[in-house]
Amino acid sequence: MEQRRDKPSHDPLFLNKLKREIEEWLREGLIDEPLKDRLLSRYRFIEDTGQRAVPSRLITTLSVLGAILAGLGVILFVASNWSLISRWGKIAILYSSLILTYGCGYYLGYERQNYPKTGAALIFAGSFVFGAGLFLISQIYHISLHYPNGVLAWSLAVMPVAYLLRLRTLLSLSIVVLLVWFGMEASFQVIEDERVYMHYIFLYFMAGITLWSIGLMHRDFLSLKTFSGPYIITGVVVTFLSWFILTFTDAWQNSGQNELLIFFIVITGLFLLSIAFRSLAGDNERLWLIESISLFILIAIVFYLSVSAGNFSGSSLRIYVILSNILFLIVTLGVMILGYIRRYPAYINTGLLFFVLFVFARYFDIFWEMLPRSLFFITGVLLLLIGGFMLERKRRKVIRQFKEGTDAV
Amino acid sequence: MRYKFIILILIQIFILTGIILYREHWIKTGTKIILKTAPIDPKDIFRGDYLLLRYHISSLDLDKLNVREDFKKKERVYVSLEKADDIWRPVSVTKAMPSQGIFIQGRVRSFSESSRWEITVQDEAGQIVNLSIAHSPKLRKEDHVLFCIDSERNVLAFFKDLEKTCSSGAPVQGIVEDVNPVNFRRLDIEYGIEKYFVEEGAGRGIEGQRELMSEVSIRRDGRPIITGLYIDGKIIR
Structure with a gap:
């Protein structure tokens, strides 16, 4: 175990990035060949493990699937023998499977280090067993009112494990569970008619922007950079998804009284904190200030809309929808451009996806009534085929260029 | 790292244990009462693997109880109970916690004029x-x-x-x-004891029962937890 402490991260993705960096350092004359070899030899064990574990992606996928199935198996076993197993029996099964999965995972992946992927998958399964345990307890005690706290506990208890073991899949689980909790807790607080969903769109919009900004903050700190992906990807997707809904005229509702004010304040507070931390980081990315200011303006607009108890109808609705569409287009394009400048595939891929969705939605809105049906479909299909082909070609080319390390723009 | 990992896992175990101990303490120290209940729709008793229970205190006739106040959705309310023939029945509803007697805490599901x-x-x-x-x-x-x-x-x-x-x-x-x-002011309340989890398929025997009894343990602040269900006078836990 003491030896382990001297060994750095054994994440293969990290090694790939490091190799590229080292080549860069060598070219710039920061290091020489012997130093390069010495640096790489420190991480040779990752390569050895990686070669034995080829193809690694398949193994990760299978391991994660296996982990989820094992977790489900425990729940189903308890559920189908509900009355046969006493209350304490159920709890004993829960505790022993929790300790067993975590223990095996840690031993294989981190003590012996020869099965890193299986180890990580077992720890992922352990986190599922923990979540299942929270629900099992709610069933044992027949709790039906206000159990979102259990979901929050799940997310918050899993997150530090993800950071400690540097597991991005686990962090993604924690973030997704946190987003689910947001919705559950908000629906518990909203007193109005259940059909009013506007609060939730605003809530997720702001939560998306904040996650995005937290991800960017992670990118600015070298030790946290590995964790930026799950935050940025979920953040960007949730932001654009909520926003995409608001580009449709019919989606807007009068939100009326706002009971989620405290949520909006907390989310905005977290957002501002992430910006503050970003400004403290010494080594910021290119255009970070413009990016942060844009996100700030965006969250300020959504905050204003959500607390103004807006009356979204008539001419004011028209203005909101037009502005929402124009801004959506600008921001998706902006994100793609930033992706090119920074060589960041996540930005290009999500930006492109929502840009295409947007173009199609507006094509349907505008031309459905105007064109004869046959012409509408022919034009639509042609637009789809040619546009899709060109965009995909460009996207692949750019991402390949990133991987090869040549300048993309 | 090993010790940090063990500490984090112990925290997870403490969270689970904490919830269990808290609920066990509640069951042991709360006041036990019996409430009359029925499955919401006896023909379709199972939604997943739990019974949806509806209590005779789930829907209150405020005019009968001489309660003049108006209520808001999701507002916290306290229903004072009195025992009659082993069953506890509602006698009043208040927004403030009663200082004495047995009462159960719930949240307003709806407040309406009904007939x-x-x-x-x-x-x-x-x-x-x-x-x-x-x-x-x-x-x-x-x-x-x-x-x-x-x-x-x-x-x-x-x-x-x-x-x-x-x-x-x-x-x-x-x-x-x-x-x-007859028009009356109706208050529908949710108490958090509306679900009773059972093994899949085990509810078939309960299906024919129109009247069940729930044993409930009430904490000092009126919050309830189900501790058992009486079927034909026999308790299942």
């Missing part, structure tokens, strides 16, 4: 019986009807065809003397 129909029936023995039904019964005076009623004289089902029999509830056969709609 029910009072039916006056002359039974076969010539006695006048007053019954109550939630929906418009579309009955006229002089109709010969078989009613199936619960112990609170609520009509569970009725048949104009007198050959039929009651599948549940007690039968009352007679001639309708009067049908009157």
